[in-house]
Amino acid sequence: AKCHPFFTGKQHILDIQGRVDRFKKRYAKAETAAASAEAAKSR
DSSP, rough: OSSSHHHTOOOOOOHHHHHHHHHHHHHHHHHHHHHHHHHHOOO
């Protein structure tokens, strides 16, 4: 189809890297919280 972005050359490039960084940051916070909770539990 002539109106599809691939054929018209009007494709949008998404910033996937920013999303990955946000996920890693969130996961790191959850991981450290879980580790500290486990350490407190074992005391």
